[in-house]
Amino acid sequence: MRLALDAMGGDLAPAAVVEGALLFAGAEPAVTVILVGDGPRVRAHLPLRPPPNVELHPASQVVEMSEHALAAVRSKRDASVRVAFELARRGQADAVVTAGHSGAAMAAALAVLGRLPGVDRPALAALFPALGASGRCLLLDVGANAECRASHLAQFAVLGAAYVRACHGVAAPRVALLSNGEEESKGTPLTREALALLRRSDLDFRGYAEGKDLFSGELDVLVTDGFTGNAVLKASEGVAAGLTGLLQQAVDRAHLPARLGGLLLRSTLAGLRRLVDASEVGGVPLLGIRGVGIVAHGRSSPRAVASALRVARRTVEADLEGGLSAALARARSWLPTRAVKGPKGKTPGPI
Amino acid sequence: MRLALDAMGGDLAPAAVVEGALLFAGAEPAVTVILVGDGPRVRAHLPLRPPPNVELHPASQVVEMSEHALAAVRSKRDASVRVAFELARRGQADAVVTAGHSGAAMAAALAVLGRLPGVDRPALAALFPALGASGRCLLLDVGANAECRASHLAQFAVLGAAYVRACHGVAAPRVALLSNGEEESKGTPLTREALALLRRSDLDFRGYAEGKDLFSGELDVLVTDGFTGNAVLKASEGVAAGLTGLLQQAVDRAHLPARLGGLLLRSTLAGLRRLVDASEVGGVPLLGIRGVGIVAHGRSSPRAVASALRVARRTVEADLEGGLSAALARARSWLPTRAVKGPKGKTPGPI
Numbered sequence: 001m002r003l004a005l006d007a008m009g010g011d012l013a014p015a016a017v018v019e020g021a022l023l024f025a026g027a028e029p030a031v032t033v034i035l036v037g038d039g040p041r042v043r044a045h046l047p048l049r050p051p052p053n054v055e056l057h058p059a060s061q062v063v064e065m066s067e068h069a070l071a072a073v074r075s076k077r078d079a080s081v082r083v084a085f086e087l088a089r090r091g092q093a094d095a096v097v098t099a100g101h102s103g104a105a106m107a108a109a110l111a112v113l114g115r116l117p118g119v120d121r122p123a124l125a126a127l128f129p130a131l132g133a134s135g136r137c138l139l140l141d142v143g144a145n146a147e148c149r150a151s152h153l154a155q156f157a158v159l160g161a162a163y164v165r166a167c168h169g170v171a172a173p174r175v176a177l178l179s180n181g182e183e184e185s186k187g188t189p190l191t192r193e194a195l196a197l198l199r200r201s202d203l204d205f206r207g208y209a210e211g212k213d214l215f216s217g218e219l220d221v222l223v224t225d226g227f228t229g230n231a232v233l234k235a236s237e238g239v240a241a242g243l244t245g246l247l248q249q250a251v252d253r254a255h256l257p258a259r260l261g262g263l264l265l266r267s268t269l270a271g272l273r274r275l276v277d278a279s280e281v282g283g284v285p286l287l288g289i290r291g292v293g294i295v296a297h298g299r300s301s302p303r304a305v306a307s308a309l310r311v312a313r314r315t316v317e318a319d320l321e322g323g324l325s326a327a328l329a330r331a332r333s334w335l336p337t338r339a340v341k342g343p344k345g346k347t348p349g350p351i
Numbered sequence: 352m353r354l355a356l357d358a359m360g361g362d363l364a365p366a367a368v369v370e371g372a373l374l375f376a377g378a379e380p381a382v383t384v385i386l387v388g389d390g391p392r393v394r395a396h397l398p399l400r401p402p403p404n405v406e407l408h409p410a411s412q413v414v415e416m417s418e419h420a421l422a423a424v425r426s427k428r429d430a431s432v433r434v435a436f437e438l439a440r441r442g443q444a445d446a447v448v449t450a451g452h453s454g455a456a457m458a459a460a461l462a463v464l465g466r467l468p469g470v471d472r473p474a475l476a477a478l479f480p481a482l483g484a485s486g487r488c489l490l491l492d493v494g495a496n497a498e499c500r501a502s503h504l505a506q507f508a509v510l511g512a513a514y515v516r517a518c519h520g521v522a523a524p525r526v527a528l529l530s531n532g533e534e535e536s537k538g539t540p541l542t543r544e545a546l547a548l549l550r551r552s553d554l555d556f557r558g559y560a561e562g563k564d565l566f567s568g569e570l571d572v573l574v575t576d577g578f579t580g581n582a583v584l585k586a587s588e589g590v591a592a593g594l595t596g597l598l599q600q601a602v603d604r605a606h607l608p609a610r611l612g613g614l615l616l617r618s619t620l621a622g623l624r625r626l627v628d629a630s631e632v633g634g635v636p637l638l639g640i641r642g643v644g645i646v647a648h649g650r651s652s653p654r655a656v657a658s659a660l661r662v663a664r665r666t667v668e669a670d671l672e673g674g675l676s677a678a679l680a681r682a683r684s685w686l687p688t689r690a691v692k693g694p695k696g697k698t699p700g701p702i
Contacts, residue, residue: 068536131593143531146539180494180581185419188497188578211586215593227539228579230531232586234562239590242482242566 001030003312004084004093007037008062009100011299014038017099018045020305025054027306031313034093036084038062059083062100065298069103073111081105085112088291095292095312097283099300106144109289116321118328118337121145121152122288123159124226124295126233132217138164139178139214140287141226142233148225150193151336153177154201158331159287159324160221161203166323167285167315170220176209178224178232184208190225198223200334282307285315287324292316352381354663355435355444358388359413360451362650365389368450369396371656376405378657382664385444387435389413410434413451416649420454424462432456436463439642446643446663448634450651457495460640467672469679469688472496472503473639474510475577475646477584483568489515490529490565491638492577493584499576501544502687504528505552509682510638510675511572512554517674518636518666521571527560529575529583535559541576549574551685633658636666638675643667 005021007014014037021033032053035042039058046054059080063072073082081100085108087093098105102124115122125140140160145152161173177194179187186208187195198205206219211232213219224232282304283296292315296308328335356372358365365388372384383404386393390409397405410431414423424433432451436459438444449456453475466473476491491511496503512524528545530538537559538546549556557570562583564570575583633655634647643666647659679686 066534068534129593131596146531146537178582180497180578183417183419186497191578211582211584212589212592214586215589224582227531227542228582231529231562231575231579231583235565235583235587236562236590238563238566239587240594241563242480243591243594245482 001313001316002032002034002093003309004034004036004057004087004096005305005309006081006084006096006098006100006105007035007042008059008080009098009105010296010305011065011099012301013099014042015045016300016302017305018042019302020300020309021054022046022051023302023306024309025051028310028313029053031309033309034084034087036087037080057083057087063104065101067101067104069101069107072101073104073107079104079108082108082112085109085291085293088293089113094316095294097294097296097305097308097312099283099296099298099305099308102143102295102298105293105295106286106289109286109291109293113290113293116288116290116324116328118332118335119155119159119288120338121148121155122286123156125160125163125284125287126229127284128214128236130215130217130219134168134170134217134220136168137214137217137219138221138284139229139232140221140223142229143226144286145226146230147227148190150190150197151338153190153194153223153225154197154335155288155337156223157198157201157203157205157221158327158335160223162324162327163285163287163320164220165327166318166320168220172204173220174206174218175203175221175223176206176213176219178211178222178228179208180210182208182210194223197334197336202330202334282309283311285311285320290321292320352664352667353383353385353444354660355385355387355408355438355447356656356660357432357435357447357449357451357456358386358393359410359431360449360456361647361656362416362450363652364450365393366396367651367653368656369393370653371651371660372405373397373402374653374657375660376402379661379664380404382660384660385435385438387438388431408434408438414455416452418452418455420452420458423452424455424458430455430459433459433463436460436642436644439644440464445667446645448645448647448656448659448663450634450647450649450656450659453494453646453649456644456646457637457640460637460642460644464641464644467639467641467675467679469683469686470506470510470639471689472499472506473637474507476511476514476635476638477580478635479565479587481566481568481570485519485521485568485571487519488565488568488570489572489635490580490583491572491574492580494577494581495637496577497581498578499541501541501548502689504541504545504574504576505548505686506639506688507574508549508552508554508556508572509678509686511574513675513678514636514638514671515571516678517669517671519571523555524571525557525569526554526572526574527557527564527570529562529573529579530559531561533559533561545574548685548687553681553685634662636662636671641672643671 061076061079123141124144164170283294286293412427412430474492475495481488515521634645637644
């Protein structure tokens with residue numbers, strides 16, 4: 001297996017990305033990691049003799065976090081993230097991993113690999129830790145599509161359910177639609193239209209759910225537009241970071257017995273923080289593109305990059321693309337799609 | 352001062368509400384609490400000789416949490432929440448407190464007391480704990496208005512800023528608009544229009560902010576539509592509840608040293624939970640109505656009800672209505688308002 005890694009993507013790139021690639025490559029000798037980026041800058045973080053399963057593929061440009069995603073991907077034909085997806089298109093890589101601009105990753109994936117038949121708008125998803133046996137709940141979209149139509153939300157539901165089925169072994173994913181209350185009268189015209197659509201679906205659809213239900217363990221997939229999803233994701237990260245910070249502060253400031261307690265509790269605390277630390281999840285696929293693209297957190301540490309590479313390996317092994325395509329085909333009778341795509345393999349030209 | 356308390360509102364009503372009224376009345380003998388609700392059911396939770404500053408005012412109907420707010424308030428003329436606002440309209444109460452259906456509280460306030468001049472859509476706000484000196488950030492709207500226009504968002508900004516100025520002593524509130532990224536190119540047509548509007552305002556407006564900025568201590572007011580705000584509020588409550596639950600679970604399950612640590616840390620943990628426990632905040636005013644209406648959490652405990660009554664007392668003392676009216680008058684040059692309201696005192700008739 002060959003994974004193309006955007007060496008220039010992420011707040012700590014290329015240092016943390018290269019270090020993460022080495023971590024992963026050391027543990028997984030059967031998988032090759034292709035570092036895509038600026039040769040000299042990448043090499044500066046590689047040992048003199050890199051492991052045989054770490055390669056370098058040149059790309060002279062970088063999409064900065066502050067850039068407009070679509071414009072940057074269009075104008076920078078040699079941007080590392082775009083070149084990585086080109087490797088996937090040419091069959092030289094089985095998946096792409098990036099910790100860079102998620103909007104640019106989506107734009108590059110769309111421009112180079114295109115969408116799966118039945119998908120108008122691929123989505124970006126986030127895995128939340130949840131109580132209960134499943135341990136997690138998928139929220140999507142979390143930022144790829146700030147404005148959505150009801151058919152997009154219904155497509156997200158199909159994609160999200162197929163993803164947790166293929167990659168997390170959930171046989172019958174429980175799907176709900178995010179709203180401002182559980183009663184049918186709640187929501188907006190958008191959510192009410194999506195509610196009606198999803199009631200006709202072949203999914204295990206539970207109707208409206210609220211933000212707190214992400215953590216209840218009673219849902220596997222929660223669907224919303226990218227504006228709301230992004231706000232929920234960022235606020236949740238803020239609460240988690242704030243709470244663990246406050247707890248640490250309380251322990252640090254406490255009088256001796258509690259301080260002793262804090263020291264004894266340290267491993268528990270670290271475990272908790274890991275549970276809510278986005279870097280541990282390691283990355284989530286772009287859902288609805290052809291091929292496999294994994295987006296990791298922008299602040300990814302080397303450990304997080306290695307984790308994202310593991311996610312990519314597992315995603316390829318689980319044949320996510322096959323699972324998504326089958327689910328979309330099954331949904332054809334009830335799921336409206338605007339785009340009529342050509343046969344698989346006939347990818348659209350560059351934008 | 353006289354506070355009208357909706358005795359039938361809330362998941363634990365009337366028991367917890369009456370108990371909360373007694374708690375408050377015992378501590379604040381100069382304030383009278385009027386319990387509005389079903390006589391026999393309320394009396395069942397009162398001592399044989401109630402304190403002299405606890406009164407009962409009859410109301411034969413109740414708005415249930417599952418009802419459609421506007422329809423219920425229209426059809427149930429003798430609903431406790433509506434009767435409570437009637438007391439305020441007739442000058443028999445200085446403020447209304449309810450832990451019931453927040454939509455019904457808003458509908459009743461609008462029907463009975465009406466809006467302040469310059470306000471098209473009153474908002475429901477939530478106070479979040481934040482790092483830094485201020486210690487809190489106000490998010491609005493959190494559910495009263497699922498669909499908004501840009502002028503509504505701008506009005507929320509004025510109302511929120513005036514509220515933290517009047518009731519939390521923040522001289523120059525820092526205001527931002529919730530978006531899915533800080534760059535101007537982010538957001539939706541709605542947020543971009545509101546951004547342009549607020550840039551022309553007399554507020555200390557910081558542009559776009561993300562969900563995580565609620566907790567950074569760098570903002571006093573964060574503005575969004577009621578659909579997104581509700582999702583953010585509920586998700587944040589979910590994270591906080593989930594994290595403290597997980598921490599408790601970890602402590603309970605840990606081997607002896609960590610368990611010992613847990614025992615020693617117990618007071619710290621309790622303090623943290625208090626910090627994130629909605630019941631401690633006690634209630635937030637409906638912003639933009641005439642008069643004072645305080646909405647407490649639906650699951651309010653007696654302590655939370657007492658806390659909401661304290662919020663009501665402080666809100667009346669701070670002359671919130673005067674502060675809001677002055678801020679709206681100052682904003683008249685830049686703030687679009689659809690509704691042209693009559694002079695103050697000429698409240699609209701019942702809906």
